[in-house]
Amino acid sequence: MKRAERFSIPRNLAACLALAALPAHARAAEVIGETAKQPTNWTAIIMFALFVGLTLWITKWAAARTRSVADFYTAGGGITGFQNGLAIAGDYMSAASFLGISAAVMVSGFDGLIYSLGFLVGWPFLTFLLAERLRNLGRFTFADVLAYRFRQTPIRIFAAAGTLVVVAFYLIAQMVGAGQLIKLLFGLDYVYAVVIVGVLMMAYVLFGGMTATTWVQITKAVMLLAGASFMAFMVMMAHGFSIETLFSAAVDIKGGPAIMGPGGFIKDPVSAISFGMALMFGTAGLPHILMRFFTVPDAREARKSVFWATTWTGYFYVLTFIIGFGAIVFVSRNPAFLDADGNLLGGLNMAAVHLANAVGGNLFLGFMSAVAFATILAVVSGLALSGASAVSHDLYATAIKKGKASPQDEFRVSRITTVALGILAIFLGIAFEKQNVAFMVSLAFAIAASANFPALFLSILWRDCTTRGACAGGFAGLASALVLTVLSDAVWVDTFGNPAGSAPFPYASPAIFSMPLAFAVIWLASILDNSAQAKQERALFDDQKVRSETGIGAAKASSHSLGPEPELEPGDTAIQRV
């Protein structure tokens, strides 16, 4: 890999690589600017073409099995817990985690680990209190869970709003990241890259629905885990499989033990806790993750899903930590990967990519570049499907048609929405090319933790929760998370260009305020609600509780699950079809 030009660090790339909270000194080290286009990398492009070929074949196979809305939304419920666990882990092992966290570890060592831990602890929490209840109560989207005893129209509008806002921010970050990354890895134009991602995403979702989306995600998760394992293995082998030898080599290179402990990542205790809350509880409110619980046949498989998701994500974070330290040893002082000023070629986020070259040569570099692109494709497909379901199932079929839409119509709307979302994603990806999108992934987590999660949590566990409470509190959480983020450094200073230190909201994440606010408003609006509707909703709690605890009456997709036949919802054809 000969790169003659000097490349500045991509602000947008670093940004959308989710590292809104990239360690302060890592950010300070960046030269703000766009990514420069790389020489066309044919090995990577051929590898990527092979991956695309494989996924399109998967999509063709999935398309033959996608005949009903249930197939489209939930793969007909035919995914096993192990497969679903890989797919869920795949949603988390984004290009952001892989490139961003390994870069953060290379720059500031231990701080990168603190960041990954926040993502990981969301899983056990979801397992202990929500996973099986969600599966028992829901059907296609998390709004189905809320709608068990709440008034359909308002609660569906809230859930669709929560879904679309989270999906939009997540999607913009991924699209901009894809464009920058591809420009960097493959030497393609930004616009081409964004269009390729948008078109492939539409193809997977449109023709293969959840079946294709899940299998593309599984394929990529296996490739990424295999590639990252190989890199970590090579790094460990070079250090006699002793983690202490690796650490001391890294400390020698860095000229001090600062990388072995917490550094500038945590500025103040309030930001630390707030950020931790957004990551931990946000997981339980991400619509594209929650939707995956409905792709398995029953609560038992739903639990297994989260176990495997936790295991694979945890393993992956251990790998990225080793890869980051490997990059310190093999990349950060290797003149082949540095420009004349001693900066990493292509930017800090290229740490893992250069390490791939260092430990596996050009062919492996091509493989890992293709995997990084594949990762973005798989993640955006899941997001698009989740957004499309919110529109077709929650808004169109339930809120607008009052449950009287025919399955054909609902299916058609979901496909039209997919195309619309694909075009919108391409448009937004291009529009935000030069914007700072650093805050968008953490904002998506903060909104998920402050809007979707409190409404879901209290509707399942608290008898007195009502439609009015859930909607009022949910929207309060959504609005406050949004406003506080706009008033924080990430948007106020970095995006709007106001002077440093002038941001009215001084903390890194709004969750510590917006999440309790949502809970408080749900509580207050619910206890003040004495309408006949509220009484009816409270009376339905017993039925809801029995179903959430036992799965009796739960929606089933295959013929061998518990309980009597579920009440069929309009638009569902999977059960009759078997």
Next chain:
Amino acid sequence: MATKSSLRIMANADYQSLVWERNAFGWWLTLILCIVYYGFIMIVAFNKPLLSTPIGEGMATSWGIPAGFGIILLSIAMTGIYVHRANTEYDAIIDRIVAGEARA
């Protein structure tokens, strides 16, 4: 009003012990997780040197490493324990309740 079937299940001793035990177990695990994770965050916020201290004389590895990896292992282990118990012990109780309902 709850349906007849729900009222019958709620009166079932198996169901009551299932709900009580599983919820208590879930909340206990959640509490442990929160204490460990937010405890770790508080150490990061208030006592950084504690995590930077090497685990042995002349070693590079700091106490932060076993702490961080420990949280990863603990997350996986606690999830595994919960899932195992739910999929064997609790599901057996649910199967009994479902069988009882099928006869009712």
